[in-house]
Amino acid sequence: MPRLRAVIFGRQGAGKGTQSARLVERFGTPHISTGDMLRAAVAEGTEFGRKANDYMSAGNLVPDEVIIGVVRERLAKPDAAEHGFLLDGFPRTLGQAEVLLELCGPDGLDAAIDIDVPIPVVTERMKLRGRDDDTDEAIARRLELYEKETGPVLALFETRGLLVSVDGVGTEAEVFGRLLAALEPRLS
Numbered sequence: 001m002p003r004l005r006a007v008i009f010g011r012q013g014a015g016k017g018t019q020s021a022r023l024v025e026r027f028g029t030p031h032i033s034t035g036d037m038l039r040a041a042v043a044e045g046t047e048f049g050r051k052a053n054d055y056m057s058a059g060n061l062v063p064d065e066v067i068i069g070v071v072r073e074r075l076a077k078p079d080a081a082e083h084g085f086l087l088d089g090f091p092r093t094l095g096q097a098e099v100l101l102e103l104c105g106p107d108g109l110d111a112a113i114d115i116d117v118p119i120p121v122v123t124e125r126m127k128l129r130g131r132d133d134d135t136d137e138a139i140a141r142r143l144e145l146y147e148k149e150t151g152p153v154l155a156l157f158e159t160r161g162l163l164v165s166v167d168g169v170g171t172e173a174e175v176f177g178r179l180l181a182a183l184e185p186r187l188s
């Protein structure tokens with residue numbers, strides 16, 4: 001089985017969670033979500049978790065040097081060395097992206113996956129989901145923030161020839177099929 005070393009992007013409601021789960025099952029790759037790691041630290045109530053929570057609860061990003069340290073340590077663990085990684089929620093800034101590319105080395109990253117679902121479609125999906133925090137304005141604001149944050153990062157991966165953009169409109173199985181087909185030529 002080829003080893004997968006990738007990062008995954010997608011707007012809220014694009015199906016990134018579902019496709020990530022399928023990918024890690026298929027490739028036996030650790031799913032490394034920085035949001036999950038930070039929430040776990042907050043739940044544990046460590047000093048680090050308390051500091052992270054100050055940023056997170058204010059809706060801000062945790063500083064680059066902090067999150068980069070967390071990811072660097074995680075990627076150094078044996079499971080990532082052996083089975084690769086699927087990074088989720090990282091990188092979120094150009095600084096993070098540059099450090100990741102450096103950490104991985106010239107052939108160390110197979111792909112930056114973008115599950116692409118147009119804004120009107122994800123907006124509709126979120127409205128159907130009907131959560132209390134899914135007002136029209138809140139949805140629009142979150143999507144705008146995501147665009148601002150992620151746009152430059154995706155552009156950087158594109159210039160490095162690493163961007164794999166997959167049409168995310170369709171059934172879960174259809175999207176996964178497209179994803180595998182797009183990844184296959186990149187995996188050794």
Ligand code: AMP
Pocket residue numbers: 034035036038055056059060061062063067088089090091092096
């Ligand atoms: P997420 O679940 O990925 O949306 O992450 C939840 C929160 O954790 C974010 O709103 C940020 O405050 C923080 N966070 C997660 N990943 C990162 C990252 N790569 N850089 C900075 N902050 C992050």
